[in-house]
Amino acid sequence: MILEAAMLQVKQGRESEFEKTFKQASAIISSMKGYVNHTLHKCMEAQGKYLLLVNWETLEDHTVGFRQSQDYQEWKRLLHHFYDPFPVVEHFEHVDLAERSV
Template sequence: MILEHALLAIKPGQSAAFEAAMAKARPLIAALPGFRSIAVRKACESPDLYLLIVEWEDIASHRDGFRLSERYGEWRTLLHPFYEPMPVVSYFGEPL
């Protein structure tokens, strides 16, 4: 199991629209093989910053499964216009 982590910096004033788009995007990722869970949390002190954590069976489920799927195109269309700058994705392994 791995965790995908990204800090999502949203264009100022776009948080409500981003949250609505994320609600539409969640089913796109949840239906894929290797997906386990998704959590999106809003920063307490920065109204336009979110933490995305997605649990996958392995990195390939995200990179080779989701990122190469048609669903990723839909995800990108829904969410990428909100990011400034584009987020950096990192992967984390099992707990120590």
């Protein structure tokens, strides 16, 4: 499983509208092949700052399947005008820290 992490800076005064629109856009991402789940977190220290975490089955499910889909165009239309600056999106894989017997 791959974790997509995006720090979102929403334009001042647009937070409520963003959150409402994000609920609508959530239906788009959650319908995509390889999508597992997602959460949106609002920063307590910085106004307008959000952290989006999305779990995907594979990296390609996000970078190709979602981003090159027609549905992504609607996602962009709904959300991208809220951001300033445009978010940096990074991908992470799980590190197994379990102790193993030799």
